[in-house]
Every structure is written in C-alpha cells, then in structure tokens.
Amino acid sequence: MKKVLITGADGQLGYELQRTVLAGYECIATDKNALDITNADAITAFVAKIKPDVIINSAAYTAVDKAEEEVELATAINTTGAGNLAQVCKDSDIQFMQISTDFVFDGKGHTPYPVDAPAQPDGMYGKTKQDGDDQVLKILGDNAFIIRTSWLYSAHGNNFVKTMLRFMAEREELGIIADQIGTPTWANSLAQAVWQAIEKDITGIHHWSDAGVASWYDFAYAIMEEGVALGLLDKPITINAITTADYPTPASRPCYSVMDKTTTWQALEMKSEHWRVALRRMMRELKEQM
Secondary structure (H helix, E strand, O other): OEEEEEEOOOOHHHHHHHHOOOOOEEEEEOOOOOOOOOOHHHHHHHHHHHOOOEEEEOOOOOOOOHHHOOHHHHHHHHHHHHHHHHHHHHHHOOEEEEEEEHHHOOOOOOOOEOOOOOOOOOOHHHHHHHHHHHHHHHHHHHHOEEEEEOOEEOOOOOOHHHHHHHHHHHOOEEEEEOOOEEOOEEHHHHHHHHHHHHHHOOOEEEEOOOEOOEEHHHHHHHHHHHHHHHOOOOOOOEEEEEOHHHOOOOOOOOOEOOEOOHHHHHHHOOOOOEHHHHHHHHHHHHHHHO
16 A cells, blocks of 8 residues: 555545545545644654655645735745655655646736746735745656646535535625636546546646636536526526626736646546536535535
8 A cells, every 4th residue: 555645634635635545545634733834844753654655735825815914824834835845755755746726827828828838926825836836846856746726626615616605595696707717626636637647656747627718707607507406506696797806805816827738638648527517516416415
C-alpha cells in the first residue's frame, strides 16, 4: 500500500480525494488542527513519523475578499505552507501534488489560458497562490507537479451551488454576475484527475476543470433548472444578469479565466465531462443526502 498524506482534508477537494482513493493507496487525512503546514518543523516531524509516499496539498486560504486584509495569514498558508511541504518532499524523496487556481491569471484574456501563459494575479489570493507555486517550482524543479483548477464545488462544504440553492429557496429574485467567464468544476472530477496524475507520476504545470464555459449567471440558471427538476427547489425564480460593476467586492475577480486543458487531457489520458453533466451528478448526490 502506498501512503498518501492529504492536507486540507476537511475541504471540498480533500473530502473528494478520500472518497475516490484508488485501490493500493492508504489516505492519511489531515486538517489544520492535525498538521500546521505553516510550521516547517511540525511537517518534518509528522512526515518522519508516518513516512508517506505522496503528499497532496489541498490546504489553502480561499477567502478571496478577506485575503486583501488578511495578507499575512493567506501568505502563511498559500505560500509558506506550499514551500514547506515541497521542501520536505525534496528532502525525503516524496511525490508532491500542489493544487493551484485560475486566479493566478489576471482575466484580461479572451481565449483559454494555456499552461505556459504568464501568471499575472490581480489580488492577494491569486498572488499568494502563485507565490506558493513559484516556491514549489524553485524547490522541486522538474519534479514539481502543479494543477490549476477553477470554480470548485461539491456536496461537501460551502460553495456557490449550495449557496444558490439556499437563496433560491428563500427569495423570489436574484441578481447574478454575467460578465465573469470561467468553468465550474466538481471537486470529485478534480480528485479523480489528481489520482490519475499520481498513478502516472506526471510532473509540470497542468490545468483541470470540467469541460465547457459559463458565466456565474449561466451557472446559477443551471443550478435552478437542475434544482427544480430534482425537487430540491419548489419552483423557478427570476434570475437577473448583472455586471461586476453592479456588485463591487474588496478583491477583483478575473473577467475571463477559462483554462486550456488539452495538454493535461493528453498527459492523463482522460478528459473532463461537461460542467452541466457534472453539476447534475453532484446535485443528485445532494438529493440522496436529504
């Protein structure tokens, strides 16, 4: 059995990684209480004790707006933490998987970002994640593995899908941003991609999301349609398309963050399913939990 240490195991991806673990692997799941990734000595001691073959870093500070104020905390987790884990992996010859984000791009493009597109984050969340990726690349070099993802959701934890279902059950009308474009990603599909990457021992920078393109407005409308069809919602409501300017936030979001996944599909020998199909599967799971 190969031992796999998962950080951030209480998050959406951490949860799905445990659900989708492949035969022949043993998961050691840790949250911030079990392992403080900002503490290099704590990591060294923990790794020496359990002796993992692989570390998947799904721990992250993801509060995009709060990151503008909590810069020190976001940096400690997203940058220092990633570097600490990469260093112990180098020192102990451990396979390392770093999870990153579409927020490393400034969103000013109009075509899907290839893996080698310049990272130009606009906001502290994206900057701290990119700085963490840079640490991983500096420490591990050609042995580094980084996979960027976007608009993550799951039946576990808090996310856009579950928030929309709650709002739609409570309100008659919503305004949802229509001029930010990306791709929703079910954490389950990302987890399966990460396991495939471990199996194939691939390295480099990769992109993974579900297939297709959507605005937040499109995403919300699909959530409503699927929710009504599954009986998660009693009736449809009015959803109005609004602009980013109509809903100002402390941190800016990429206007366009669709990523080109072609090279990743080739390396993994697997393709993403369309985001609408993945959404339907996840929402069926939500219904089964009721």
